[in-house]
Amino acid sequence: MSQNPYQPINGEIVDIIDESPTIKTFVVVPEEKFKFETGQFVELTLPGEGEAPFTPSSPPGQTEKMEITIMEAGRVTALLHQCKKGQKVGIRGPFGNGYPIDDFVGKEIYIVGGGVGLAPIRSLFLTLVDRIKDFKSVVCRFGARTPDDFIYKNTLFGSWQKIAGVNMKLTVDEANGQWKDNVGVVTTILAPDDVKIKNAVVVVCGPPIMMKFTTLKLLEFGFVAKDIYLSMEKNMSCGIGKCGHCMIGKYYVCKDGPVFTYKQIKQYPDIWD
Amino acid sequence: MEAVFISKLKPLLDAVAEQMALYVPKKSGEYYVYSKYDPSANKSVEFNNIRTCTTVKEFIFAVCELAAVYPEPTGPEDIKPFAVFGLKDCDLRSIEILDKVFTEEEFQDVLYVKRRENMFIISSDCFDPSESCFCNIFDGRPYAQSGFDLNVSQVRAGFIIEAGSDKGKDFIEKHSQLFTEADQSLLDERDKNRAQTQKQLEQNNAELKFDATIKEIMENGQDSAVFDVEAEECVECQACTRICPTCHCFYLYDTRQKDYFTKMKMWDSCMRVGYAEVAGGANPHKILGDRIKHRLMHKFVYFLDRYGIDMCVGCGRCIETCAGGIDQRTILKKLSEEFKSKGKTKSKVAK
Ligand code: SF4
Ligand code: SF4
Ligand code: FES
Numbered sequence: 001m002s003q004n005p006y007q008p009i010n011g012e013i014v015d016i017i018d019e020s021p022t023i024k025t026f027v028v029v030p031e032e033k034f035k036f037e038t039g040q041f042v043e044l045t046l047p048g049e050g051e052a053p054f055t056p057s058s059p060p061g062q063t064e065k066m067e068i069t070i071m072e073a074g075r076v077t078a079l080l081h082q083c084k085k086g087q088k089v090g091i092r093g094p095f096g097n098g099y100p101i102d103d104f105v106g107k108e109i110y111i112v113g114g115g116v117g118l119a120p121i122r123s124l125f126l127t128l129v130d131r132i133k134d135f136k137s138v139v140c141r142f143g144a145r146t147p148d149d150f151i152y153k154n155t156l157f158g159s160w161q162k163i164a165g166v167n168m169k170l171t172v173d174e175a176n177g178q179w180k181d182n183v184g185v186v187t188t189i190l191a192p193d194d195v196k197i198k199n200a201v202v203v204v205c206g207p208p209i210m211m212k213f214t215t216l217k218l219l220e221f222g223f224v225a226k227d228i229y230l231s232m233e234k235n236m237s238c239g240i241g242k243c244g245h246c247m248i249g250k251y252y253v254c255k256d257g258p259v260f261t262y263k264q265i266k267q268y269p270d271i272w273d
Numbered sequence: 274m275e276a277v278f279i280s281k282l283k284p285l286l287d288a289v290a291e292q293m294a295l296y297v298p299k300k301s302g303e304y305y306v307y308s309k310y311d312p313s314a315n316k317s318v319e320f321n322n323i324r325t326c327t328t329v330k331e332f333i334f335a336v337c338e339l340a341a342v343y344p345e346p347t348g349p350e351d352i353k354p355f356a357v358f359g360l361k362d363c364d365l366r367s368i369e370i371l372d373k374v375f376t377e378e379e380f381q382d383v384l385y386v387k388r389r390e391n392m393f394i395i396s397s398d399c400f401d402p403s404e405s406c407f408c409n410i411f412d413g414r415p416y417a418q419s420g421f422d423l424n425v426s427q428v429r430a431g432f433i434i435e436a437g438s439d440k441g442k443d444f445i446e447k448h449s450q451l452f453t454e455a456d457q458s459l460l461d462e463r464d465k466n467r468a469q470t471q472k473q474l475e476q477n478n479a480e481l482k483f484d485a486t487i488k489e490i491m492e493n494g495q496d497s498a499v500f501d502v503e504a505e506e507c508v509e510c511q512a513c514t515r516i517c518p519t520c521h522c523f524y525l526y527d528t529r530q531k532d533y534f535t536k537m538k539m540w541d542s543c544m545r546v547g548y549a550e551v552a553g554g555a556n557p558h559k560i561l562g563d564r565i566k567h568r569l570m571h572k573f574v575y576f577l578d579r580y581g582i583d584m585c586v587g588c589g590r591c592i593e594t595c596a597g598g599i600d601q602r603t604i605l606k607k608l609s610e611e612f613k614s615k616g617k618t619k620s621k622v623a624k
Binding site: 003045046047048234243 | 340341343344346349374375377379380381382383521522523524525526527528529534536538541543548549550551552553554555556557558559563567570571574575578579
């Protein structure tokens with residue numbers, strides 16, 4: 001392939017959805033057909049300002065527009081949050097390895113997510129739901145700081161809960177008046193009999209601290225490291241395994257990840273930092 | 274193609290410079306740096322006995338360059354043929370290392386590939402290895418082994434020129450009037466020189482012997498205190514990574530021009546504190562000792578695992594440049610000793 005890997009393709013933000021006080025979803029229409037697999041990431045460029053890595057939250061099957069859910073966290077994301085509809089953007093990618101969905105066929109899929117980690121999970125969830133008969137069940141355990149901090153509230157509190165084959169539980173760290181569900185960090189709603197561990201895979205995505213304690217809990221339940229899929233967030237820049245910014249031990253997160261099994265990376269002590 | 278002989282360098286370099294831009298080493302203080310060759314200058318050309326200070330990577334992996342223009346893409350910069358004289362075996366092997374990264378089938382760095390295709394490499398033998406040279410540890414030699422178009426070996430009467438590629442052969446054939454046959458006595462003299470320099474290198478590094486591979490030593494030394502101890506001397510200037518011919522970290526940034534935008538690619542350093550920090554503030558390499566460790570693990574373990582070669586050629590530049598006096602060889606030696614004594618304690622326990 002002799003294309004310039006640093007060249008972004010052009011796109012436009014056609015809609016912006018407020019998800020939570022600090023998170024927005026940007027609906028982006030790329031000028032060219034843009035194919036990706038769920039869990040892969042893209043570099044989104046704000047022209048002249050910089051780029052940052054995001055895993056699209058829309059399913060790959062939805063080809064005409066892509067949704068990218070972004071938390072305001074640094075310089076580029078803060079600028080993106082100020083953007084209006086019609087803003088031109090650049091997109092590079094897709095990069096890395098996504099979720100190996102075909103390996104999940106026939107299994108129970110246990111998805112544990114927190115905060116903005118629900119963004120990649122939404123893409124995965126919608127992809128799984130699209131062919132739900134291929135899987136034994138989809139068991140979701142999601143957490144947020146407060147009920148307001150949940151993203152995708154409309155579907156999360158509504159239609160997603162009613163899909164046959166999906167079992168969903170939610171929790172918040174701090175409740176407010178209307179909240180009827182669990183209060184506590186996400187590990188408080190994980191139970192050893194949520195799924196049959198022998199025939200299940202787990203997907204974990206969220207802030208590093210949440211991923212750490214979730215992984216430890218899962219191991220305690222008896223999950224093996226190769227069945228735990230983690231979506232790693234590192235300081236990706238080039239996306240193509242060259243610039244070195246995203247390294248965890250010998251791995252380039254941008255190329256060998258961002259989805260890893262815990263087995264692959266557990267030898268490196270700094271994965272949660 | 275047999276080796277040929279030429280008594281002076283100038284006609285050779287003039288012939289190269291007729292065809293393309295040529296860069297040659299020039300003495301600056303006690304070091305050599307590169308400058309463009311000027312055929313009209315009547316000065317005699319310097320033969321660098323040792324590697325230059327600045328590295329060959331600057332010719333193929335620019336300090337800062339235009340990586341892309343958008344929204345309307347423009348084709349990559351037009352790269353014209355160019356030649357570099359005076360590269361040593363360590364430089365050639367550093368090119369091999371960078372090639373692994375930037376010419377990889379999956380994602381090719383277009384500009385890098387173009388520069389490599391247009392580069393004419395004229396290497397030369399070393400005569401005067403520095404105290405810091407330890408290339409022999411990595412199977413380096415004080416003379417080019419492969420990866421050159423032409424190689425120049427200095428002998429008393431002049432220079433032996435040898436082709437290492439088709440491009441080099443063509444050059445010698447096209448300019449046959451410049452050369453005479455290099456007879457056996459000249460070749461013997463060259464081989465003697467080479468053996469002597471090699472011996473000197475080995476003597477310089479006689480102390481640097483390990484009982485295990487560097488990879489094993491590094492892997493076993495991950496909990497060693499040596500990285501934090503060395504970090505106390507480090508002033509975080511990043512010079513070690515900038516001067517290293519194999520270090521290739523970079524970052525991308527965007528600029529706004531009058532009617533277009535650019536994506537720029539610029540050297541970066543894993544020694545920089547914010548290097549691995551994510552937007553949310555998490556940073557796996559906050560601690561300086563961890564960054565030093567990561568740099569060496571990348572060189573001797575991770576790169577080796579991925580590409581099958583060490584990411585260090587033992588050129589010693591990082592040692593000479595370090596304001597803190599940090600010497601990679603000392604770190605390796607300390608780790609090796611710790612490894613040895615660890616091994617001993619283990620076997621004691623086993624008994
Ligand atoms: S050259 Fe020396 S002082 Fe400078 S960053 Fe490297 S190790 Fe530290
Ligand atoms: S690490 Fe030091 S000795 Fe090794 S190639 Fe780089 S500058 Fe040379
Ligand atoms: S983002 Fe550049 S190597 Fe991974």
